Amino acid sequence: MEAVKALAEDPVDVTVVDRRNHHLFQPLLYQVATASLNPSEIAAPIRRILRRQHNAEVILGNVVGVDRRARKVVLVDGEVDYDHLILATGVTHSYFGHEEWAPHAPGLKTISDALEMRRKIFLAFEAAEREAHEEHRNAWMTFVIVGAGPTGVELAGALAEITRHTLRSDFRHIDPRAARVILVEGAPRVLPAMKPRLSAKAKAQLQRLGVQVRVDAQVTCIDETGVSIGDEHIFTHNVLWAAGVAASPLAKSLDVPLDKAGRVLVNPDLTIPGDDRVYVIGDLASLQQNGKPVPGVAPAAMQQGRHAAENIELALSGKEREPFHYLDKGTLATIGRASGVADIRGLQLSGAVAWLCWLGVHIWFLIGFRNRFVVMLEWARSYLTYEKQARLIIEEVNDLMGEPVGDEQAERPESAA
Amino acid sequence: MEAVKALAEDPVDVTVVDRRNHHLFQPLLYQVATASLNPSEIAAPIRRILRRQHNAEVILGNVVGVDRRARKVVLVDGEVDYDHLILATGVTHSYFGHEEWAPHAPGLKTISDALEMRRKIFLAFEAAEREAHEEHRNAWMTFVIVGAGPTGVELAGALAEITRHTLRSDFRHIDPRAARVILVEGAPRVLPAMKPRLSAKAKAQLQRLGVQVRVDAQVTCIDETGVSIGDEHIFTHNVLWAAGVAASPLAKSLDVPLDKAGRVLVNPDLTIPGDDRVYVIGDLASLQQNGKPVPGVAPAAMQQGRHAAENIELALSGKEREPFHYLDKGTLATIGRASGVADIRGLQLSGAVAWLCWLGVHIWFLIGFRNRFVVMLEWARSYLTYEKQARLIIEEVNDLMGEPVGDEQAERPESAA
Numbered sequence: 001m002e003a004v005k006a007l008a009e010d011p012v013d014v015t016v017v018d019r020r021n022h023h024l025f026q027p028l029l030y031q032v033a034t035a036s037l038n039p040s041e042i043a044a045p046i047r048r049i050l051r052r053q054h055n056a057e058v059i060l061g062n063v064v065g066v067d068r069r070a071r072k073v074v075l076v077d078g079e080v081d082y083d084h085l086i087l088a089t090g091v092t093h094s095y096f097g098h099e100e101w102a103p104h105a106p107g108l109k110t111i112s113d114a115l116e117m118r119r120k121i122f123l124a125f126e127a128a129e130r131e132a133h134e135e136h137r138n139a140w141m142t143f144v145i146v147g148a149g150p151t152g153v154e155l156a157g158a159l160a161e162i163t164r165h166t167l168r169s170d171f172r173h174i175d176p177r178a179a180r181v182i183l184v185e186g187a188p189r190v191l192p193a194m195k196p197r198l199s200a201k202a203k204a205q206l207q208r209l210g211v212q213v214r215v216d217a218q219v220t221c222i223d224e225t226g227v228s229i230g231d232e233h234i235f236t237h238n239v240l241w242a243a244g245v246a247a248s249p250l251a252k253s254l255d256v257p258l259d260k261a262g263r264v265l266v267n268p269d270l271t272i273p274g275d276d277r278v279y280v281i282g283d284l285a286s287l288q289q290n291g292k293p294v295p296g297v298a299p300a301a302m303q304q305g306r307h308a309a310e311n312i313e314l315a316l317s318g319k320e321r322e323p324f325h326y327l328d329k330g331t332l333a334t335i336g337r338a339s340g341v342a343d344i345r346g347l348q349l350s351g352a353v354a355w356l357c358w359l360g361v362h363i364w365f366l367i368g369f370r371n372r373f374v375v376m377l378e379w380a381r382s383y384l385t386y387e388k389q390a391r392l393i394i395e396e397v398n399d400l401m402g403e404p405v406g407d408e409q410a411e412r413p414e415s416a417a
Numbered sequence: 418m419e420a421v422k423a424l425a426e427d428p429v430d431v432t433v434v435d436r437r438n439h440h441l442f443q444p445l446l447y448q449v450a451t452a453s454l455n456p457s458e459i460a461a462p463i464r465r466i467l468r469r470q471h472n473a474e475v476i477l478g479n480v481v482g483v484d485r486r487a488r489k490v491v492l493v494d495g496e497v498d499y500d501h502l503i504l505a506t507g508v509t510h511s512y513f514g515h516e517e518w519a520p521h522a523p524g525l526k527t528i529s530d531a532l533e534m535r536r537k538i539f540l541a542f543e544a545a546e547r548e549a550h551e552e553h554r555n556a557w558m559t560f561v562i563v564g565a566g567p568t569g570v571e572l573a574g575a576l577a578e579i580t581r582h583t584l585r586s587d588f589r590h591i592d593p594r595a596a597r598v599i600l601v602e603g604a605p606r607v608l609p610a611m612k613p614r615l616s617a618k619a620k621a622q623l624q625r626l627g628v629q630v631r632v633d634a635q636v637t638c639i640d641e642t643g644v645s646i647g648d649e650h651i652f653t654h655n656v657l658w659a660a661g662v663a664a665s666p667l668a669k670s671l672d673v674p675l676d677k678a679g680r681v682l683v684n685p686d687l688t689i690p691g692d693d694r695v696y697v698i699g700d701l702a703s704l705q706q707n708g709k710p711v712p713g714v715a716p717a718a719m720q721q722g723r724h725a726a727e728n729i730e731l732a733l734s735g736k737e738r739e740p741f742h743y744l745d746k747g748t749l750a751t752i753g754r755a756s757g758v759a760d761i762r763g764l765q766l767s768g769a770v771a772w773l774c775w776l777g778v779h780i781w782f783l784i785g786f787r788n789r790f791v792v793m794l795e796w797a798r799s800y801l802t803y804e805k806q807a808r809l810i811i812e813e814v815n816d817l818m819g820e821p822v823g824d825e826q827a828e829r830p831e832s833a834a
Contacts, residue, residue, distance in 0.1 A: 020810070021539065021543065021808070021809065021810040022808075022809050022810070038455040038456075038457055038458075039455075039809055040455055040808075040809050041455075043809055045587075045808045045809070047587045047588070048587060048808065051586045051587050052586070057589040057590075059546075059547060060540075060543040060546075060547075060810075061547070078547070111809070122438065123477075126438065126477040129476075129477075130476060130477075130478070130495070169468045169469070170462075170464040170465060170468045171464070172474040173474075391438070391439075391457075391462045391465065392438065392439050392456055392457055392460055392462070392528070393437065393438040393439070393477075395437075395529060
């Protein structure tokens with residue numbers, strides 16, 4: 001989107017191809033998963049964003065490959081010619097080669113993912129309420145989040161708040177406050193990309209919310225009964241995946257060298273080796289800078305988008321393309337209400353101050369997403385009341401307990417209607 | 418919900434069983450389908466509504482029958498005993514015995530239905546934008562709504578506005594204003610339950626919005642190519658169903674006489690013949706009053722809910738149950754912005770006045786749905802800007818044109834990326 005907008009005044013025709021009709025503000029996806037926000041509050045139709053950019057058109061279509069020789073993008077049901085191509089198809093979640101874990105541990109990359117995660121979370125409490133057998137009930141009331149990057153930490157914090165506050169008075173047979181929220185991380189500390197001091201702060205804040213933090217913990221198995229960490233098995237029906245990522249398979253069709261995670265090793269000017277008409281940006285690009293990889297975060301992707309557009313402009317006017325330089329403006333994570341950690345150009349903050357930074361930055365970047373005001377309203381209300389607006393399970397249920405437990409017939413205390 | 422709340426102060430245990438976790442304000446469902454509102458703005462978790470009513474508990478479960486002899490409600494995965502039962506499982510859409518029409522003409526009874534209808538509406542424009550063949554493009558840009566009751570009329574009005582205003586500048590190859598919206602009704606006039614004068618007013622207002630109104634029109638076939646009315650075939654991929662209803666199949670398990678539509682013929686006190694412990698209310702109940710049927714509308718259902726609760730109270734204190742009397746407070750329908758028709762105890766209104774009545778009544782009844790303020794905000798914004806907040810198609814697309822057209826390969830104008 002940044003690249004498209006940067007080309008608005010140029011004498012070029014821009015075609016945006018996406019298999020979804022909306023542009024998503026991914027950093028707030030966990031708030032859709034935990035029922036704080038509605039999908040439309042963090043996503044906007046691409047068509048609407050670009051309605052006034054008359055040199056741009058939008059195609060809803062599924063790209064299956066790039067034919068560099070013919071300079072065509074190949075869709076399931078058509079193709080689009082290009083003179084210059086910017087590929088920004090990002091990453092999806094990966095289960096470290098254990099694809100069999102996927103059905104038991106949903107990840108969080110799209111709105112569908114978020115709604116599925118929401119369904120799973122709130123159905124778990126419904127199942128627990130109806131489950132008479134203590135061991136089974138505990139399995140419903142145990143939540144394991146794999147991966148303690150920003151997404152994992154934010155999910156764990158939001159889940160702890162839901163169990164401690166939001167659902168507090170809603171059930172008659174269970175006490176949601178008894179739910180366990182366990183955050184599992186393979187590295188020696190949470191938020192491993194941040195400074196150790198902030199990791200320690202984040203851990204303390206999570207523990208204060210009641211989250212059990214398990215670092216240096218390797219997941220060895222995930223199935224319908226739970227998750228294994230080394231030799232220990234945690235019985236749970238609620239495993240949420242916030243760990244590995246894998247590059248979009250479109251990278252392969254470029255036929256250039258990829259890194260271990262399948263990302264494209266781009267030139268410093270963001271083109272690919274041997275083809276200066278193709279740019280790869282965002283999470284799909286692998287680029288070293290000052291001996292460190294450019295991180296797969298939204299600000300880096302946005303900067304790259306603008307840079308790729310500038311390089312196309314330079315190339316069109318016969319000038320030399322310029323190398324990309326990432327400007328790290330800081331890292332932020334929120335941990336429940338009024339707490340969080342922030343590293344802003346070396347300035348390390350935690351607690352309420354970090355949370356306020358997070359709030360400001362995220363409201364600022366929702367500019368363009370027209371729901372900034374509604375989101376602020378929802379956050380204010382949610383802060384004051386602990387209420388979550390979007391606790392809907394859209395589908396009807398059939399056999400609630402049957403789904404993952406399988407063999408147990410539901411028993412429940414007698415009651416009169 | 419009205420019955421449950423009316424029993425709040427009584428020495429009884431109330432169990433609410435529902436296969437969805439939310440209570441839905443159905444009159445605004447068409448606004449979810451046409452992307453004006455988010456699901457959570459017209460639905461609230463049943464559990465949250467009843468969190469402070471300590472004599473009530475909520476079970477998320479799918480009821481498959483009633484065993485009156487054993488006084489049990491039978492669930493897919495369990496059962497619930499009762500002393501008194503209130504059955505209010507309503508109606509679903511019916512295709513007049515043509516179940517083969519269902520996949521081509523989605524109806525509008527649940528949030529899932531509304532999201533599916535929304536997806537269908539907005540994908541149609543995406544497909545039209547990519548379709549080079551004029552005849553096929555026209556089929557994507559023709560919308561046929563079957564049934565001109567309040568839902569059909571409101572859907573047609575909202576759709577006309579979307580095509581004329583909301584999407585106006587969003588496309589490059591099609592002009593959404595060229596879309597046809599056709600409202601088909603078997604009876605001789607739209608809104609057949611209202612007075613003829615108001616039907617005429619409603620028709621004129623629809624036509625002013627650009628809706629083609631076809632009355633006395635019998636649908637004889639619906640398939641993937643379109644809809645047949647008598648001998649005429651309208652080519653369209655967008656048929657929306659707002660016509661017949663059929664009673665919930667649970668009525669059958671009561672083993673009492675049903676009417677033609679499968680609804681339970683209840684006693685004047687809302688109990689069923691031969692069993693004074695079972696009440697049937699809402700759309701599922703069939704009851705004559707002063708020679709006219711009590712209509713299947715929300716106010717009648719709410720009045721019956723309160724009445725059934727009162728009759729249970731009377732029965733518990735050994736008194737005689739009382740017959741139900743429906744108080745008709747009026748009928749309203751809105752037709753796009755600032756127009757509509759209303760019949761309030763004989764007072765017939767149309768145009769902006771009727772629309773303001775509609776607005777007031779609907780905002781009033783969203784009390785209890787905590788999003789009244791957000792809804793007002795959205796309506797105000799939408800009124801001023803013609804914008805629709807919730808134009809998201811959540812799923813990614815694969816083969817856009819392939820879905821209903823099937824055999825056509827997508828062709829589109831060339832463009833440069």
